[in-house]
Amino acid sequence: MVFKERTFYGEPPEGTVPPDQADLETRVANCLATVDGLDASDVSVVSKGNTILLAGTVATAVEATRAEDAARSIAGVAEVVNRIAVS
Template identity: 45%
Template sequence: MVFKTGTFHGEKPEHFDGPHPAWLESAVAENLAAAGDVDASDITVTCRGTRVILTGNVASEEEAQRAVAVAGATKGVESVENRLSSI
């Protein structure tokens, strides 16, 4: 059996310092879903490195602040950008 060096369609894989953005997005989304005082059904989580961006709609400003707190408490998150709208 011959083992070849792994390639991704001829390109080297991206290197990330810290957690991979997809893993971090999943962790934040899971924490938001598990939080009893946040309705995360209309919240989208996006990561740029270790910065988390929350977009979508929540019921109140207090719920938006709680969502930011939950996201910020997730391991690996450096900062949280709040783009949530209260309906």
């Protein structure tokens, strides 16, 4: 049996997707899930580089502010774009 090294269009597969992007989204989403006074079940988190986009709906403007503050508190987040609507 012959084993070939894995490649993706000639590049190692680990080099095709930034390793920290999914990790950053996960860390922000986990943080939002644990914030007191925030129901983030309808909030989505998307990262592009070190920028986090928050979208979805919450019940009050205070919750939207809490979500943004929580996202900013995560190491590696440079900017937060808050597009959370209040229902």
